Amino acid sequence: MRHLISMKHMSNVAIYQLFHKAEQIQKGQYRKLDKQMFAANLFLEPSTRTKNSFIVAERKLGLEVLDFTEQGSSLLKGESLYDTARTFESIGADVIVLRQEQEGVLAHLTEKLQIPIINAGDGSGEHPTQCLLDLYTIFQEFHSFKGLKVVIAGDIRHSRVARSNAHALRQLGADVAFVSPEAWRDDTISENYISVDEAVEFADVMMLLRIQRERHSDKDTTQEYLQSYGLTVERERKMKEHAIVLHPAPVNRGVEIADELVEAPRSRIFKQMENGVTIRMAILSTLLEGEIRNENSDQKYQNA
Amino acid sequence: MRHLISMKHMSNVAIYQLFHKAEQIQKGQYRKLDKQMFAANLFLEPSTRTKNSFIVAERKLGLEVLDFTEQGSSLLKGESLYDTARTFESIGADVIVLRQEQEGVLAHLTEKLQIPIINAGDGSGEHPTQCLLDLYTIFQEFHSFKGLKVVIAGDIRHSRVARSNAHALRQLGADVAFVSPEAWRDDTISENYISVDEAVEFADVMMLLRIQRERHSDKDTTQEYLQSYGLTVERERKMKEHAIVLHPAPVNRGVEIADELVEAPRSRIFKQMENGVTIRMAILSTLLEGEIRNENSDQKYQNA
Amino acid sequence: MRHLISMKHMSNVAIYQLFHKAEQIQKGQYRKLDKQMFAANLFLEPSTRTKNSFIVAERKLGLEVLDFTEQGSSLLKGESLYDTARTFESIGADVIVLRQEQEGVLAHLTEKLQIPIINAGDGSGEHPTQCLLDLYTIFQEFHSFKGLKVVIAGDIRHSRVARSNAHALRQLGADVAFVSPEAWRDDTISENYISVDEAVEFADVMMLLRIQRERHSDKDTTQEYLQSYGLTVERERKMKEHAIVLHPAPVNRGVEIADELVEAPRSRIFKQMENGVTIRMAILSTLLEGEIRNENSDQKYQNA
Incomplete structure (x- = not known):
């Protein structure tokens, strides 16, 4: 290297x-x-x-x-x-x-x-050190990627994290699905889009992406995002017991994830920074x- | 701590x-x-x-x-x-x-x-490390605060230094008086306001505060300040032999203090920085x- | 010192x-x-x-x-x-x-x-550490300044490098000539101006100065500069075999010097940085x- x-x-x-x-x-x-x-x-x-x-x-x-x-x-x-x-x-x-x-x-x-x-x-190309720290955080938890169910949720099209992670996770043997509003999907990365309600039951790992408020100035969009695509308190309760939540930070509290979940037991957000x-x-x-x-x-x- | x-x-x-x-x-x-x-x-x-x-x-x-x-x-x-x-x-x-x-x-x-x-x-809350360095500079000089006569002069209302210092000096046993234009007084800190001419004869320690030019854009105010409330060469001559002058810096030369007094023998302004x-x-x-x-x-x- | x-x-x-x-x-x-x-x-x-x-x-x-x-x-x-x-x-x-x-x-x-x-x-006064690194780069190459033919080319009038270097080079015994458009000459530094075509044959050392685009906003000026005063590929071929090229950087590629010459064998531009x-x-x-x-x-x- x-x-x-x-x-x-x-x-x-x-x-x-x-x-x-x-x-x-x-x-x-x-x-x-x-x-x-x-x-x-x-x-x-x-x-x-x-x-x-x-x-x-x-x-x-x-x-x-x-x-x-x-x-x-x-x-x-x-x-x-x-x-x-x-x-x-x-x-x-x-x-x-x-x-x-x-x-x-x-x-x-x-x-x-x-x-x-x-x-x-x-x-919006790549960000490999962010990808590697995400992968390492998953590895610490599960010690293997084979058959691991990972959901990447958010603005897939404009995210450099999505692109790097999707590629690497698949190469390592994970089963990757995506959650995204129509307008932010990118078919060159995947066609496997599911709803956020399906995702919370499916996922061993929920990787939430940051909504780039700079890019999406429409205020309604970000306010409705939590309900339609984000991790609410209700949805979090449906997750598998061992499932974890990642986010590259900084978090838009109340947009990608409910405020009170940022430091929930299954959140690895600050662990990712370490x-x-x-x-x-x-x-x-x-x-x-x-x-x-x-x-x-x-x-x-x-x-x- | x-x-x-x-x-x-x-x-x-x-x-x-x-x-x-x-x-x-x-x-x-x-x-x-x-x-x-x-x-x-x-x-x-x-x-x-x-x-x-x-x-x-x-x-x-x-x-x-x-x-x-x-x-x-x-x-x-x-x-x-x-x-x-x-x-x-x-x-x-x-x-x-x-x-x-x-x-x-x-x-x-x-x-x-x-x-x-x-x-x-x-x-405009507190600035405790500035307060402690001011106190330490006084302590170096007088080795005690009991009965020490300290004057704080300037914009009392908007100064975080004034608030912290007034509290701590009194707690340590000092006798604290204030010099300030009416508009900048703050009765929650003290009601013991005196004139600058009284102050120079009273003080063992003159603590001059910085005039926040950003807050007080009125040019006349700052130009007249030295004559009405500042430490002029004439006033400095009336101070006690052992009295010292403090200022948190940066100094507005010619406003709070006459230019030529900034490095006068009784000034501790650069000593405070040390x-x-x-x-x-x-x-x-x-x-x-x-x-x-x-x-x-x-x-x-x-x-x- | x-x-x-x-x-x-x-x-x-x-x-x-x-x-x-x-x-x-x-x-x-x-x-x-x-x-x-x-x-x-x-x-x-x-x-x-x-x-x-x-x-x-x-x-x-x-x-x-x-x-x-x-x-x-x-x-x-x-x-x-x-x-x-x-x-x-x-x-x-x-x-x-x-x-x-x-x-x-x-x-x-x-x-x-x-x-x-x-x-x-x-x-636009002096910049002695730049001058000394230029001189040191010349010294490394020629081990002496006595009789060395040095050309300084560019905006002589506004360059702090020109002023310091001209003085020091002469004091060390070099023979210094200048290339500059009329408008950028400074007779207090020298009256020995030559054409760039004369310069490339004369010089042991060609010191190109940076055109301050900030100062010279006229776009035509900078585009024509290379042809009239700069080091083109053709001119470089006429230089003495041992002659070297200096530039204080950052280089305007294609203005003071042709793009492909910036890292030519006789260029000492990155060596100067070292x-x-x-x-x-x-x-x-x-x-x-x-x-x-x-x-x-x-x-x-x-x-x-």
């Missing part, structure tokens, strides 16, 4: 290796880096949660943190994403964590840079170990 | 314990934390001075720093202050330093979070020591 | 001493600071590249980083640059790195503060060593 760009490039073996490393990290079986190395967090779309999760992961590994936060448009004043990334490589970044809004530009970067790149969300740090540590150390192994051929890491 | 929310919760014993710890810190008698711990600085109102003072204090103790700076309104897009704070707790924050504009929301947070919270200013770091170190280490003592029951701190 | 404000204060000896230190750093012959010290990066004009270069340099030396980024106007709401700088000194900064837009205010600061100040760009970190480490450690030597007389550094 040289970069983490897309779940499509990850085999089941690679996924389980990451989970194994994450479990070790959670038991405290990890060491800080022996050398001073720098992570450049380039967040061209804002994201408090993901960025701070990476920062904690980086600092726990002993990485130095470079922080570049700028809205896409102002960046591109005469400087391409490539030039920005190459600049951070030149000043000493050993890994780049990149969130930006254009789909598909990362392949170009991975060809031209010598350091690992982690996709921290590209437009796991996010762990899984990002596993990813960073996997990518940087490759770098460290090559150190003798690279003066850069010798005296830093 | 589990949190620092309000001066109203602090006994004199607790205050003197902090001062004792601050004195030790100033002599270099402190150690960095043995474990890697994270402080989340959530500043929903801007404050360069207070935030950087906390950062220095945190780094001197060896704390990792997470920095979240956002204007109040944009935060509340679908996410409550509680959810933000809980997110930082979930990703690994061991203490939260919080500045925000709503009075009285902190009690709710302290009930629901497991980690200490430090109030770094809540609207003490701010020390007192914040004392607070952080007091709050986190409690945490550290409980570590065996809390896996979180074992392998971090 | 107590501060780094202007190239005009730097003797050739001081420059060569810095280069010697930079060479040692590049060989890994340097140590982190023994004590915890703080650098305050006060960037009142935005600059991703320069700021992050300083951060990497600071962290490699083990310095703690305080980051203050604000647009000039909002700073000056009732607080002078001096008060801001003095605040950072009071809370514990051991060195200030300052970018701001007013020319000539730094002399005042250096008189009043006790800690070293590094000018990271002042308006050298920027090294030279800033050399500067910081030179300035702070002076501080450290005086530590016994200064309680500040004893227990930090």
Whole structure:
């Protein structure tokens, strides 16, 4: 693993290796880096949660943190994403964590840079570290994906989480169904849409997606959403005893899920955040170990 | 002490314990934390001075720093202050330093979070770390508050410093008087208002408050303020030989105090900033020591 | 060397001493600071590249980083640059790195503060760390400046790089010529203007300046610039075999230089960025060593 760009490039073996490393990290079986190395967090779309999760992961590994936060448009004043990334490589970044809004530009970067790149969300493309933390949270609970019944509910069409997760869950052997208003369905991901009332009885795992209020400004839509597609208190009571609820957060309380369920016993929402740090540590150390192994051929890491 | 929310919760014993710890810190008698711990600085109102003072204090103790700076309104897009704070707790924050504009929301947070919270200013409510650094600066000078004559001068009504300080100074035995234009008085704090000319002869300590130019846009008001209520060169000459001048900064030079007095021998304005770091170190280490003592029951701190 | 404000204060000896230190750093012959010290990066004009270069340099030396980024106007709401700088000194900064837009205010600061100040760009005045990294990049290549033919091409009038570099290069013995449209010439710097076609045959070093698109909004100007004054593929072919190309970046690809030449073999553009970190480490450690030597007389550094 040289970069983490897309779940499509990850085999089941690679996924389980990451989970194994994450479990070790959670038991405290990890060491800080022996050398001073720098992570450049380039967040061209804002994201408090993901960025701070990476920062904690980086600092726990002993990485130095470079922080570049700028809205896409102002960046591109005469400087391409490539030039920005190459600049951070030149000043000493050993890994780049990149969130930006254009789909598909990362392949170009991975060809031209010598350091690992982690996709921290590209437009409505992919968000593989979120996907991996979701999968890891499920794995912690069920220890296997074979035949596991997972429902993904929400705005399937515009969600980068839906796309990555649907792909990976199926590859791992899960049985995936979807809940979504007609207008937000995406047939290229699935045709297996069910009602939310069917879903709560079917699911071992309910993955609720965030309604992007920015995209759906129609207030009625979001207010009616809970009743038509969300997890209400009544519906939650019908779930299997062992079933769990995931949400990538931030939660719109009372929209995707009833306010009082956010911290219900079967909610893993805050557990996901904890796991996010762990899984990002596993990813960073996997990518940087490759770098460290090559150190003798690279003066850069010798005296830093 | 589990949190620092309000001066109203602090006994004199607790205050003197902090001062004792601050004195030790100033002599270099402190150690960095043995474990890697994270402080989340959530500043929903801007404050360069207070935030950087906390950062220095945190780094001197060896704390990792997470920095979240956002204007109040944009935060509340679908996410409550509680959810933000809980997110930082979930990703690994061991203490939260919080500045925000709503009075009285902190009690709710302290009930629901497991980690200490430090109030770094809540609207026009309280600002206890500023209060404690002011008190510590006075204590350094006079070693006691009993019968000490303190004048607080400025916009009493809108100042969180005035409220916290008035309460604590009286509790410690000081004799507190106030200088303020009629319109900015607050009878719930005191009815003991005197003229600035009386004040300079009375005071052992003159605490000048910052005029919030943002709130008082009337230019004439601020220009006339120095003559009517401020510390002019003439007035300063009438002060007791040992009397000192405090100001929470940033100073409006020529408004609350004559430009040339900002660094006068009796001014402790920059000393207060130095003490701010020390007192914040004392607070952080007091709050986190409690945490550290409980570590065996809390896996979180074992392998971090 | 107590501060780094202007190239005009730097003797050739001081420059060569810095280069010697930079060479040692590049060989890994340097140590982190023994004590915890703080650098305050006060960037009142935005600059991703320069700021992050300083951060990497600071962290490699083990310095703690305080980051203050604000647009000039909002700073000056009732607080002078001096008060801001003095605040950072009071809370514990051991060195200030300052970018701001007013020319000539730094002399005042250096008189009043006790800690070293590094000018990271002042308006269209000077930008000595950029100058020194340019010079160091040339020195790495040619080991001497005597008789070296250097061309500086671009908006001479508004460039702080042009001013600093022209002065220093001449002082070091180089033969400096200029390429610039009439409107952007500055006769106080030089009267030795040549055409770009003459320049490519003359130069051992072509220093291209960035066209400030912000200042020159006329779109035609920038599009025609490459043909009339820029480094095209055809012109590059006429350069001496050993000649190198510098640019302070960010590059406007296709304006100052043809897109495909940015990473051509003779381009040192990304090398300059690497050298920027090294030279800033050399500067910081030179300035702070002076501080450290005086530590016994200064309680500040004893227990930090």
